[in-house]
Amino acid sequence: MDIRRLPKTEFAAAVAQIAGERNIDPQEIIDAIEQGLISAYKRDQKEHGVVISEESVFEVDLSPESGSFAIFEVEGEERKDVTPPGFGRIAAMTAKQVIDQKIREVERDTVVGEYHQKIGTLTLGVVLRVDPYKKTIGIGKTEGVLPKDEQIKNEILDISSKKLFLIKEIQEDAVTGRKDIILSRRDPEFVKQLFAREVPEVNNHTVVIEKIAREAGQRTKVAVSSSQNGIDPVGSCIGQKGSRIQSVLTELPPDEKVDVVAYAKNLSQFIVNALSPASDVKVISVDDTTAQVEIPEDQLALAIGAGGENVRLAGMLCGLEIKVSANKS
Numbered sequence: 001m002d003i004r005r006l007p008k009t010e011f012a013a014a015v016a017q018i019a020g021e022r023n024i025d026p027q028e029i030i031d032a033i034e035q036g037l038i039s040a041y042k043r044d045q046k047e048h049g050v051v052i053s054e055e056s057v058f059e060v061d062l063s064p065e066s067g068s069f070a071i072f073e074v075e076g077e078e079r080k081d082v083t084p085p086g087f088g089r090i091a092a093m094t095a096k097q098v099i100d101q102k103i104r105e106v107e108r109d110t111v112v113g114e115y116h117q118k119i120g121t122l123t124l125g126v127v128l129r130v131d132p133y134k135k136t137i138g139i140g141k142t143e144g145v146l147p148k149d150e151q152i153k154n155e156i157l158d159i160s161s162k163k164l165f166l167i168k169e170i171q172e173d174a175v176t177g178r179k180d181i182i183l184s185r186r187d188p189e190f191v192k193q194l195f196a197r198e199v200p201e202v203n204n205h206t207v208v209i210e211k212i213a214r215e216a217g218q219r220t221k222v223a224v225s226s227s228q229n230g231i232d233p234v235g236s237c238i239g240q241k242g243s244r245i246q247s248v249l250t251e252l253p254p255d256e257k258v259d260v261v262a263y264a265k266n267l268s269q270f271i272v273n274a275l276s277p278a279s280d281v282k283v284i285s286v287d288d289t290t291a292q293v294e295i296p297e298d299q300l301a302l303a304i305g306a307g308g309e310n311v312r313l314a315g316m317l318c319g320l321e322i323k324v325s326a327n328k329s
Helices: 010-022 026-047 088-118 188-198 233-238 240-250 267-274 297-304 306-318
Strands: 057-062 069-075 078-081 122-130 134-139 142-147 162-172 179-184 207-215 219-226 257-262 282-286 290-296 321-327
Touching (some): 026 057, 088 142, 088 179, 122 142, 134 179, 162 188, 207 233, 207 306, 267 282, 267 290, 267 306, 306 321
Antiparallel strands (some): 057 069, 122 134, 122 162, 162 179, 282 290
16 A cells, blocks of 8 residues: 555554554654654665665655655755655555554553553563573563573573562663663562562561572572561571472572571670571671671581681671670680
């Protein structure tokens, strides 16, 4: 169909209908079609052996009412009609492609917009594509992006595998304007949301997750408190015979351990709790940046942890560098 020969107002009616159904500004459609026609013209000329300078400027006069159009080359203040004979068929195909693309963009933006309300929550996704910098994850009716820095090191996520992901944020490309749903499995908030999913007391805020320190794929420490008398926050998170913590661990890499400790407003007590599973911890001194503690020799390995991860994560929880020494007495 040659859009230059559409009956008057038929083109306008079609644009208005699409704009109304998809909630798009009609002028956006017109502008996009004009840009599409310029691109189609350049391709057509290249196929016919015509070399077009990169500095050449083109404009399209497109009637919003009838769909009739003409392509002009602009040189200074001169405008030359360069519309090729029989270009109407190509123009009609271009208009359809542009409109279809615009519809897809709007539909995606609408779906992505819905995910603004879901930031900070978990979603089930399936791995669709993998490249060195990101993984593309199918979530519901759309796709999310799992960047490399939001992945857990050494965690294998093969194509078609299903996992839970944290909806971390919506990122907009400054150049293209494309919006992407950024997912994470590495963020400490991912673990927090797993507890909210598995522990009713966390979900209803009678147990509060005060702080999380995480080395994703290795170990996580979670400090919890209770906002209601009579509720054991640590026991609530562990569950009967470890059922709740086990459900959390199932969603994490096999080697990642999770310690749940009691939060304390008293910093010295919090340091003692944070160094769990070590016992008989004695806090010698605390200043703005450092805590010095003594621990029995037989508890030293537990306090430090493999590669120093236990004392390091305890320090992250408390906001201090914790220095450990053996109490030989």
